[in-house]
Amino acid sequence: MRVDRSLHIIAPPYRSATPSARSWCRCGHERTARGRSGVLALIAAHHAHPVSCPLLSRERSKSA
Numbered sequence: 635m636r637v638d639r640s641l642h643i644i645a646p647p648y649r650s651a652t653p654s655a656r657s658w659c660r661c662g663h664e665r666t667a668r669g670r671s672g673v674l675a676l677i678a679a680h681h682a683h684p685v686s687c688p689l690l691s692r693e694r695s696k697s698a
């Protein structure tokens with residue numbers, strides 16, 4: 635299976651711990667976030683990324 639994108643979230647089960655996340659895409663897009671609000675924003679950006687991704691949009695138009 636080819637991996638185009640990945641989203642890795644680290645959310646320790648301790649109340650005092652800070653969650654962090656890393657979003658990566660084959661086009662070179664990579665972002666990391668720390669803190670609950672930052673992680674939530676990163677997840678939203680990760681799901682919205684294909685719209686603005688040059689690599690994924692090119693493959694989509696090719697296969698259409």
Ligand SMILES: [Zn+2]
Nearest residue numbers: 659661663687
């Ligand atoms: Zn991309």
